[in-house]
Amino acid sequence: MxxxxxxxxxxxxxxxxxxxxxxxxxxxxxxxxxxxxxxxxxxxxxxxxxxxxxxxxxxxxxxxxxxxxxxxxxxxxxxxxxxxxxxxxxxxxxxxxxxxxxxxxxxxxxxLSDNFGSPGEDYILAYEEGRLTRAAKQVYEALLKEGALNTIDLRRSANLGIARDSEFNRALEILQADFKILPVGIADAGSWHYSFIYEIVTRHYPTLPEQARKIGESEASQKLLELYFNSVGAAQQNDIQRLLGWKTDLTARAIRKLISDGKISKLNIPGKNEEFLALAQLGG
Structure with missing residues (x-):
């Protein structure tokens, strides 16, 4: 090797x-x-x-x-x-x-996200399957009903005014990580006169679901993994999963495809019993 x-x-x-x-x-x-x-x-x-x-x-x-x-x-x-x-x-x-x-x-x-159908229905399934917290569900429903809201108004509309900051912030992070909401502006609100304005992803980028519908899981994972290696040059499989949050089988399939296409190779570091995946040009 x-x-x-x-x-x-x-x-x-x-x-x-x-x-x-x-x-x-x-x-x-x-x-x-x-x-x-x-x-x-x-x-x-x-x-x-x-x-x-x-x-x-x-x-x-x-x-x-x-x-x-x-x-x-x-x-x-x-x-x-x-x-x-x-x-x-x-x-x-x-x-x-x-x-x-x-x-x-x-x-x-x-x-690769868990958004498969209607934005007005996917979140209910996610909540029932335990992928959304109750707070995240309330935040999403507030945006569905009210439209774009700054953080202060969103917390109030979601009935989370007395909730812990960590609970509300976690709800925002869960929804963003699953491509359900995103910040779309800044409002002069709150004690710091600075607050993100949040909106439903499909309202801000209405063509995104249709664009994604044409892309299969294999194509998406291979594209994102190729870009990853074009950025970092070399990594181990656990590095990929830590960053992208993919399951082992999805990661392994994408790796095998990039190897078979000649885009990455298996390499070792001299003196260490560790296998890396890397762009072929980085071999010694």
């Missing part, structure tokens, strides 16, 4: 993650190109997960700064201004963390 060249991998990620000053993202237009090229990225870097983020593409490989005037926080403004402009798909998706997805790739994610 060939070996994984660690130096080649580091150089590959420095370019794909935009870590070097030469490749840094400097404008909103470049940010959109970065997202479209990668297919999907995190907004912030996530500890323990090797994956591109808009923050590191702008600020480099360093922790997110607490200083409000840090140059890297220009990403915050880009993200907020883009919420209602439909230039990309933004929500808490991967690991239930802030994720930006290219509009051309969003249907592949949606095809």
């Amino acid at each position: 060939s070996v994984l060249d660690i130096k080649k991998l580091a150089a590959y990620r420095a370019k794909s993650f935009r870590l070097t000053k030469l490749h840094r993202v400097k404008t909103r237009g470049q940010a959109l190109h970065f997202v479209d090229h990668r297919g999907y990225v995190f907004f912030w870097p996530i500890k323990g997960i090797d994956f591109p983020s808009l923050w590191t593409a702008v600020a480099g490989d360093r922790p997110v700064s607490d200083a409000h005037d840090d140059p890297g926080h220009i990403t915050w403004g880009w993200k907020d201004k883009a919420l209602d402009q439909k230039i990309w798909y933004y929500a808490k998706i991967l690991r239930r963390k802030s994720t930006i997805i290219s509009l051309g790739i969003a249907p592949y994610f949606y095809a």
Whole structure:
């Protein structure tokens, strides 16, 4: 079995993650190109997960700064201004963390979600099967009835005013991760005068279900996995499942297809009894 060249991998990620000053993202237009090229990225870097983020593409490989005037926080403004402009798909998706997805790739994610029929009915089945909490069901029903609402009004309309913050926030994360709701704007509301406005996904992107309906499970998983390897270069199977949240059999089938198509290979790290999956060009 060939070996994984660690130096080649580091150089590959420095370019794909935009870590070097030469490749840094400097404008909103470049940010959109970065997202479209990668297919999907995190907004912030996530500890323990090797994956591109808009923050590191702008600020480099360093922790997110607490200083409000840090140059890297220009990403915050880009993200907020883009919420209602439909230039990309933004929500808490991967690991239930802030994720930006290219509009051309969003249907592949949606095809793997638990949304099969009518948006007004799918959530009921999800709740009955235990995939939605009661709070998530109430939040979704409030948006179905009232339309887009800021976080303050949404909590009130969902009858969660006295619920714990963690219960309400978890409901928002569950619904976003399953492509049922997403933030579509910013409202001057709450004590911080800053509140996300949430809407039903199929109202904001009405053509998404039809686009996804044409994509089968195998095609969707292979596309997303290929984009994953084009970003990270090399990984182990558990890395893939940690990020994408796929079951073992789905992950294994997608891996086998990419191997058979010659897009990735099995490689070892010298001196370690560990098997990696990697782009063939990263072999030593």
